[in-house]
Amino acid sequence: MSSLDSFLSDERCPQNVSMVKATVALSPSRLPGLDLALNPYTGCGHGCVYCYAPYIMRRDVEGWSRNISAKMNLPLLLDRELIRKKGMIGLGTVTDPYQPVEEGLLLTRRCLEMLVKHHARVSVLTKSSLVARDADLLSRLSDSEVGITITTIDDDLAAMLEPCASPPSKRLDAMRSLHDEGVNVYAFIGPIVPAFADSDLDLLLRSVRDAGASMVMIDRLNLRPGMKARMLARAKADPSLEQILELHIEDEGYYRSMIARVKDICSGLGLECRDAF
């Protein structure tokens, strides 16, 4: 059984994968610091309960996590477009470029090969430890960076929030291994979810610093219709977590104080901290 077959038979994260053809590889990006956006996939199998990508892409939430499209001709399109399109390329601006199916498809890896060939500048964002597989290519991209999203240091809590993504412990391993290979790595702490204990936050930030993060980017929860109910439903098994969510999920003061706390801890650890977006 290939790794793709074994992934598709994973009952915990059922997904349909379609191979599609794109017409354009690189589109203009309005995100700060990025000129162009590159997304080898649409849909996202990580199943994060706080994901707002389907709202932006006008897709239904269930369909977003179950139906993944892989744009298999992107490497060929990139080879042509990179001759004239220049600037910082965001790899994974609307969905994670290291989908679980990427392990078998190698689509993002083949895009990276083109980016290396054309000496492109790239900013990757992922919450998959699979990114460490591509350290050989990523380390050859100068003036580039890899952001690894970590919302909590607690693997069990992450399994509730992000059931089909790599556990945080594996993401930290990936960050360390990329750093050791000379890749510029940063930690994306976001979204802030009302489930952190202060001690977790301290440990989380120490851990990303020790794993080699050059910087921390922080983002708050972006609540969309139906999201609160989904989060509370997932937290049902843990009454204290459910209570914390219910209490703070719409509390602006809570987010302000958590962001201030992150900045304070970062300053104590000598870590640069920036607001995302």
Ligand code: SF4
């Ligand atoms: S990894 Fe990103 S795009 Fe994928 S489900 Fe999670 S938040 Fe959404």
